[in-house]
Amino acid sequence: MEVFNTPNKVIITCNRRLSPYLAQEVEALGFDIVRAFNTGVEVNASVNACIRLNLNLRIASQVLYEIKSFHAKNADELYQALVTIAWEELLPFEGYFSVTSNVHNETITTPLFANVKVKDAIVDRIKDKKGVRPNTGPELNQAVIHLHWIEDRAEIFLDTSGETLAKHGYRKHPGKAPMLEALATATIMATQWDRKSPFVNPMCGSGTLAIEAALMAQKRMPGLLRMNYAFMHFIGYNEEVFFEERRRLKESTDKKNLPHIIASDISDVAIDIAKSNAKTAGVEHLITFEVGDFAKTTIPEENGVIMFNPEYGERLGVHTKLEATYKRIGDFMKQECKGYRGYIFTGNLDLAKKIGLQASRRFEFFTGKLDCRLLQYELYEGSKEKPAASELRQDSKERSTGGKIHKLIRVSNKDNNDR
Incomplete structure (x- = not known):
């Protein structure tokens, strides 16, 4: 499954009320915004393009590349849909991955159960194809898979960021009540x-x-302060793309x-x-x-x-x-x-x-x-x-984001659970 050079739906998330400012950043990088909502924007991009987004965005939280969207009424249907994905072409079988999720489904009492179903589908698929079970856990320092499941509609993403982009990596001593x-x-x-x-x-x-x-x-972009992203841990990653973007950022300082x-x-x-x-x-x-x-x-x-x-x-x-x-x-x-x-x-x-x-x-x-x-x-x-x-x-009663920034996008009336 070629994702690094194949454009697809990408969701760039952010904290609430920051999406107009995120949109301004994304457009300044030359991306067209397909949709904007309370906690992010949607663009069309390849995973290589996601590398550029990760290194350049100051306001984003995660950059999510969609693998598949489907309908699932319950956990069994979720599993059946996910086990058909060619995970062995995305995740190194000897590697490590974690799962995050945003779930609102009446059959699920805790998102942790949905996360387990995602992990089971991926592990079972890779074991069936490669004979080896990859390691999984809660840390976000290697490959990360994200599930967005609202009612009966589910989407599965490669989280190309891993650890949040909203923290820029320099604050080793946060002090008292620091601003994000x-x-x-x-x-x-x-x-x-x-x-x-x-x-x-x-x-x-x-x-x-x-x-x-x-x-x-x-x-000076915050991406210059960070050397590990989730995109580095997917099959097909070319480190030359990453280092070329870092070089460009250094030269533009x-x-x-x-x-x-x-x-x-x-x-x-x-x-x-x-x-x-x-x-x-x-x-x-x-x-x-x-x-x-x-x-x-x-x-x-x-x-x-x-x-x-x-x-x-x-x-x-x-x-x-x-x-x-x-x-x-x-x-x-x-x-x-x-x-x-x-x-x-x-x-x-x-x-x-x-x-x-x-x-x-x-x-x-x-x-x-x-x-x-x-x-x-x-x-x-x-x-x-x-x-x-x-x-x-x-x-x-006021709902102003101010000036030109407010005119950049129209936030959807329906935020679909902030997505």
């Missing part, structure tokens, strides 16, 4: 930062936002005319962690780290973007200390960041009201299962800011 790397990238894309003007990140924590900004400015990026935090421990992460990412030299209260952060004279990701506190309830912090953030942006565009990422809309500035735009995101907003503030040179006591009153 893919989410950080999407929030920066939402600001439409030009990657040339200053990017300032007070209260930087483990440095994810500043590091992602530096990677984006340098056009921009090392000139880079912007001023500043990251500050009141905790010297947090700054040490951020520096360590930036060093692993290869961008430590591009970021100016400062220890101190956010109000002391250096603000370059040329206008740029300033982004905060403060603590949210509990979703409900009032926290006097955090209320005061959010008010100070608003005062600082208004007084010291004139000419910049200000952004605050928060999961607590009650606290956001304490900022005292009127948000010009609101972008919806999730972090984990928490409903969040990226709030945009125009910090005019004059005194055009008007505090709005009810600035977020209509927020729950």
Whole structure:
């Protein structure tokens, strides 16, 4: 079964509310989007093309290449359909594979049972053809097979990624409540930062936002930090394709005319962690780290973007200390960041009201299962800011992803269980 050079249906997944930004990335790579939905996009591509996607995408989670779609009412029908696939042409019989799944079928009480049926079909097929049983287990560091089974419709994929792409591999020390790397990238894309003007990140924590900004400015792809993908463990893999793409990415890295990026935090421990992460990412030299209260952060004279990701506190309830912090953030942006565009990422809309500035735009995101907003503030040179006591009153009714990004795709009305 030739998959490395045969275009077929490919699903690129991402976390909820990130698909418009993922679509922008995918289209920038020259792929046509067949369909978009809440947690990903569909394209038509070969597994060799999936190698390029894996190395270039910042926002994706998995790149899934479809092998077969079929109807299955129960586990027995699932097994019967899967055992007919020529797995011996896809998986090395002396190798190792794992199975992941997204299952919603009334006959299945746990996805683990469906996973076992998939493993049984593959192992039985290969044993019948080769006389050897391949090893299986939960680790995602070699070949990975993914089952998507909703009601009686099933699809089986080669997961060409393995470990998630949403983590970019540089964060060896995560720090306290770190933002997922893919989410950080999407929030920066939402600001439409030009990657040339200053990017300032007070209260930087483990440095994810500043590091992602530096990677984006340098056009340095996270794929350069990773040397193992699931596509390497399927029959037909040609390592020359992988290394040629890595070479191209290295050559396209921009090392000139880079912007001023500043990251500050009141905790010297947090700054040490951020520096360590930036060093692993290869961008430590591009970021100016400062220890101190956010109000002391250096603000370059040329206008740029300033982004905060403060603590949210509990979703409900009032926290006097955090209320005061959010008010100070608003005062600082208004007084010291004139000419910049200000952004605050928060999961607590009650606290956001304490900022005292009127948000010009609101972008919806999730972090984990928490409903969040990226709030945009125009910090005019004059005194055009008007505090709005009810600035977020209509927020729950808004569904904006912002600007050109929102126009890139139309998300399907039916997300088919986020797929």
